[in-house]
Amino acid sequence: MIPGFEQLVEARIKKAQEEGAFDDLPGAGKPLNVEDDANIPEDLRLAYKILKNADCLPPELTLRKEIRTTEDLLEGITDTKTKYKTLKRLNFLIMKLNSMRSGSVVFDIPQRYHADLVDRIEHGES
Numbered sequence: 001m002i003p004g005f006e007q008l009v010e011a012r013i014k015k016a017q018e019e020g021a022f023d024d025l026p027g028a029g030k031p032l033n034v035e036d037d038a039n040i041p042e043d044l045r046l047a048y049k050i051l052k053n054a055d056c057l058p059p060e061l062t063l064r065k066e067i068r069t070t071e072d073l074l075e076g077i078t079d080t081k082t083k084y085k086t087l088k089r090l091n092f093l094i095m096k097l098n099s100m101r102s103g104s105v106v107f108d109i110p111q112r113y114h115a116d117l118v119d120r121i122e123h124g125e126s
Contacts, residue, residue, distance in 0.1 A: 037049075059100065060097065060100055060101075063093060063096060063097045063100070064097065066093055067090065067093050067094060067097065070086060070089060070090045070093060071090060073086060074086050074087060074090060
C-alpha cells in the first residue's frame with residue numbers, strides 16, 4: 001500500500017474501534033473459522049469454495065458417505081436375507097468407488113466378503 005494511505009486507513013480503523021463500531025459484529029469474541037486450503041491448487045480454490053457453499057460434494061465423497069451409512073446400517077441388521085441384500089449393495093458401492101479411481105489397486109477399498117463368509121461357515125448357515 002501507499003505509505004500515506006496506509007496511515008489513513010489505520011487511523012480510521014483505530015477511530016472506529018474507539019467509537020465501538022466493531023463491538024456488535026456477529027461472532028465477536030469467538031475464534032475465526034479459518035479453513036486450511038493449502039493442499040488445494042490455487043486456481044481451484046475459488047471453485048471448491050463455491051461448490052462447498054452450495055453443499056455440493058464430489059461423486060467420490062458422496063459414495064464414501066453412502067458406504068459409511070450402509071456399513072452402519074449393516075451392523076444393525078439381524079435378518080439374514082436383508083443383511084445379504086445390504087451386503088450386496090455395499091459391495092456394489094465399493095466396486096463403483098474403486099472403479100472411479102485412477103491409481104494403484106493397493107489403494108482400493110476391499111469388498112466385504114471374507115469376514116461374512118467365515119462367519120457363515122462357522123455358524124453353519126447356507
